[in-house]
Amino acid sequence: MYNQWEHYQIMDGIAIAVVFRNKGNEHIRVCPFCRGIHHHAVGHSNYPSATHCKNKRGFAEVIAPDGTIMKQIHGYIIREVQ
Numbered sequence: 001m002y003n004q005w006e007h008y009q010i011m012d013g014i015a016i017a018v019v020f021r022n023k024g025n026e027h028i029r030v031c032p033f034c035r036g037i038h039h040h041a042v043g044h045s046n047y048p049s050a051t052h053c054k055n056k057r058g059f060a061e062v063i064a065p066d067g068t069i070m071k072q073i074h075g076y077i078i079r080e081v082q
């Protein structure tokens with residue numbers, strides 16, 4: 001069972017989910033794996049962060065419209081947007 005998420009970035013051949021955070025905000029907009037809103041300290045990184053999913057009910061994997069699969073265990077990349 002998959003949930004859908006269309007944003008990802010390929011790193012070392014692995015598709016990493018990309019999540020968004022408004023600039024200056026300490027919470028991401030939404031997590032593709034559990035649909036939660038997680039706190040991450042302000043600061044930009046191009047490397048994946050571990051997801052902060054608290055429950056186990058989330059999706060371990062999500063899929064993009066093009067068939068690319070992103071796995072929760074690979075974390076996500078937080079991208080700041082205006």
Ligand SMILES: [Zn+2]
Nearest residue numbers: 031034036053
């Ligand atoms: Zn989550």
